[in-house]
Amino acid sequence: MIIQQIISGLALGCVYGLIAIGFVLIFKTTAVINFAQGEIMMLGAFVAFTLITIFNVPFVLAFLLTPIICGGIGILLERVLIRPLVGEPVVSIIIVTIGMSITLRAFAGMIWSYDTLAFPLLFSEETIRISSFVIAPVDISIILVTLGLVILLFLFFKFTTLGISLQSLAQNPLASLLMGVSVKQGYSMTWAISAMVGAVAGMIIAPITFLSVNMGFLGLKAFPAAVIGGFNSIPGALVGGVIIGISENLAGIYLPPWVKDIFAYIVMMAVLMIRPEGIFGTHEQKKV
């Protein structure tokens, strides 16, 4: 029973982690917290759903196309709503992202209705039984996809000049400009990557949570995951997500039912009391 809960918590935590990575990517380069990250995840799930059930696109192809489409949406959102505000106070931009999340939810409601829909399953619903405990294949697929994506992101940021240039933009925009990096392009690429990661999160969680316009509220639990991880570290975001996913599930067993939904924030506050900079966070140090 406990092991099952831990595994399903791990899977859920991976999804929190992916959404949190989206928060972190945008925050690191642009100092903006994108509160529409959960809604972008929701869009990812709906786009994949549309491709599969309406356009009859094969599952694997839909899985590859959806992030590309959502990356485009990310670029569009940045270009139309965020870029005109560059140079304005960060708080204004953050409020725009909140507005963006409400608007996206409304758009999705108009296009796909407010009903809860079932997402087509790639894996059978039957569980695998290993000795005394059972594992859902969906959970395993979520964990594997997340691992693959995080490795891909790591390789991109560590070994490609483009990925390094995005890091450099986050660390020193002036010097990046002197190296010939276009700040505008860097920002829109950051939004694209973050939307792609969000889309993947939406596609892998949809079989569990079903499709609904309100899926984006998962983002509210991904936010404390990002905070726990330090808000500027990609592995930190993933670890934060996993911590929340697992502890939330365990709280569901051992604590009164109402605790489960607020448990993410309880964990966040506990971590911040012990380590205010988050688990993987670093203080910015300036050498004089």
Added chain:
Amino acid sequence: MPISGRVMPLLEVNNIETYYDSFIEAIRGISIEVKEGQIVTVLGSNGAGKTTLLRTISRVLNDDQPEKGTIEFMGKRIERTDPEKIVRLGISHVPEGRQLFPRLTVQENLRMGTYIRRKDHDLDSDYARVFGHFPVLKDKKSQRAETLSGGEQQMVAIGRALMSRPKLLLLDEPSLGLSPLIVDEIFRIIKKINEEGTAILLVEQNAHRALNVAAFGYVLENGRIVLSDTTKRLEEQEDVKEFYLGITKDGSIKGYKRYKRKKRWR
């Protein structure tokens, strides 16, 4: 050393006016020239406008600066070019205070210098060249830039700028905050880089070293050029000797002369 007049100007700054941070730092009508293969130095005290001049050339100030005047690089007007395109034209700026990417390794910092050449696969010779100039960096290439000493950081900054294979290097106070021994080494390398064919516009407070290495010099005061000549003749100028090189002819009583001279310039 190229003979003036016969060599085409690489960089020509004509009468530019730049305002920066609500008129505090400003340039009021500066014209300078850097010829191919030349080292030109701009001397001046703090706040004279030296850094603003370099930032005007590399276009990293506000978009609407310079307010007036023209900048030509290899015969092309660049005073309204996008900042990220300047390095593509062949101007590489080593900014004041090094401005490295602190959490990238030395190697990654250098790699960022090749950003505009990222489709170019022949980068080994460029790394070899930088490590040849600065052998210390080779052993530390996997270390984060923030862990290096000030001198090593300056070496990374210069190396990073070289990776784009510039025709003109803008150097902003490379000696700032470094020990005399390290300064010696940095200036030796500056000379060597120039001998390999890169023109250099060198902004310095350390007048002695700058005049030593450059062929031509300008003296900047309050955003204006007050003197310009070959460095040989500048070194013999009484004013330069007194205010920048610290050499005084047996000073008159009460330092009266010093006060008067300074007054004339401000």
